[in-house]
Each structure stands twice: as C-alpha cells, then as structure tokens.
Amino acid sequence: MDWTDDKSLQLIELYSERSVLWHAEHPHYKSHSKKNEAWCDIAAVIAVDAGEAKRKMASLLATYRKVRHKVLKLREKGAGADDLYEVTWFAFESFSFLEQSYQPRPSRQLIKSEDDDKALAVRARRKRKCGSVSSEDSQAPASDCTAQLSIAGPRSECGEFEAVGINVAAKLRRMDPEQQIHAEFLISKVLKKGLLNQLTEHCDVG
Structure with missing residues (x-):
C-alpha cells in the first residue's frame, strides 16, 4: 500500500482513539485479545491488513521518538525560543497524545x-x-x-x-509502545509452541 501523508495521519488518529494500544493505565492494556480487536478495527477503517497497519505505526513511532529526542535535548541545553529545533516532520504534532503517558526510561x-x-x-x-x-x-x-x-x-x-x-x-512497561507490540506478539508465539510441545533449543519463533 502507498502510505501518503494523509493516510498516515488517519492511521495515527485511529491509533490515538484506541488507548488500549498505548496507554499503560488502560484496564485492558495487557489484554492481547483486546489489542488485536483494536488493530482489526483500525485495519477495517483504512482498508489494509492489520499486520501492515502495525508495521507502519511502528515506523511512525520510531520517527516520532527520534524527532522528540532532538527537541528535548535542545530544551535541556536551555536553548532559547529562536534556537529551538524546527520540527518539519508532518506527523509530529499528531503524536501529542503520547505525552500524557510518556515515561522516561529508568537508569x-x-x-x-x-x-x-x-x-x-x-x-x-x-x-x-x-x-x-x-x-x-x-x-x-x-x-x-x-x-x-x-x-x-x-x-x-x-x-x-x-x-x-x-x-x-515490568520489562514490558519499560519498552516503547511499538517494542511492546513486537514483544507481546513473540511471547504469544512462544507460549503457543510450548503448549503444543513444539519448543526446542533451536526453535525459530520469528
């Protein structure tokens, strides 16, 4: 699928409306089934595969973190308003909803x-x-x-x-949102293989 800026912004908006996917305080945040339902809803709205929607969101989140990191570094250095990093990335403001749940990584x-x-x-x-x-x-x-x-x-x-x-x-809580998505997916696959007695020392869960 060709991800235009408008399509990407629509994806971000749908993602923001489903806080179960990104807000650690959501009552169903740890529910794998609830998150899958949310991704299926998003995929249905924008007419793409749920897996493709997840991958695109992971890419957008990675870019957002990089841009946000530059802005925060300049603020820490005490840069004036005229010297602040000019954010030109089209989707930066659309991710403002993440600020309410963003937690600095512990030392x-x-x-x-x-x-x-x-x-x-x-x-x-x-x-x-x-x-x-x-x-x-x-x-x-x-x-x-x-x-x-x-x-x-x-x-x-x-x-x-x-x-x-x-x-x-505890380790999942310290991950960024898109890393949590990948980790939960892999953990689910490992558990499924274990229940089916398919796990070995060299088992591929990728």
Whole structure:
C-alpha cells in the first residue's frame, strides 16, 4: 500500500482513539485479545491488513521518538525560543497524545535496584512457606528452604511462575509502545509452541 501523508495521519488518529494500544493505565492494556480487536478495527477503517497497519505505526513511532529526542535535548541545553529545533516532520504534532503517558526510561541503577527488590520479595515468600513446615525449619538458610520447597511440591507453589510473569510485565512497561507490540506478539508465539510441545533449543519463533 502507498502510505501518503494523509493516510498516515488517519492511521495515527485511529491509533490515538484506541488507548488500549498505548496507554499503560488502560484496564485492558495487557489484554492481547483486546489489542488485536483494536488493530482489526483500525485495519477495517483504512482498508489494509492489520499486520501492515502495525508495521507502519511502528515506523511512525520510531520517527516520532527520534524527532522528540532532538527537541528535548535542545530544551535541556536551555536553548532559547529562536534556537529551538524546527520540527518539519508532518506527523509530529499528531503524536501529542503520547505525552500524557510518556515515561522516561529508568537508569540502569534503578533497574538493578528494582530487580534486587523483586528477588528479595521472592526469597521472603519462599522462607515463609518453609517456615510453615516446621518451627525448626524456620531457622534454616534461604538456600535450604528452596531445596525443601523443591522436594515438597510443584514449583507453582513457590510462586516462581508468578515471579517470572511479574518480571516480564515490568520489562514490558519499560519498552516503547511499538517494542511492546513486537514483544507481546513473540511471547504469544512462544507460549503457543510450548503448549503444543513444539519448543526446542533451536526453535525459530520469528
């Protein structure tokens, strides 16, 4: 399809009207099915394949981030109004709706701190479960506790799968909107192959 400027602006407008696709606070933001429905609606309006609409939006979002980055850098340097970067890209203003949900990426130190906190929380839950087995075991080191849990029951009782889910969700929140779309699509494909017992060490999920 030939994506004219007008067609691209129409795509952006339709995308902005469906905040489930880009607003992390939307109640169905994590629903893969709801997002697919939104993309199908968009595709039907502009008469293109949903996959093509997604790819075009990903391209537009990437350009928007680059232009926005230049503008913010000049503002940080304290440039005057006359010196500000002149935005000539046709779609920049159309993406203004993203400003309400835009979150700066956390520093590496903050990410490490968050991951450490999550790991401590998981270990604390394991220790509490071990403590319920016997009063003597409550004094055992965390490593012994983990070993006891592995023998006592399935891993799901230890909350390991839940912890993985929380960790994946946290990383998705730190991604840009179009990267979230690609990541969710690939995760869905991996899970489907796993349920069908098709996963191998060299499995291609592209």
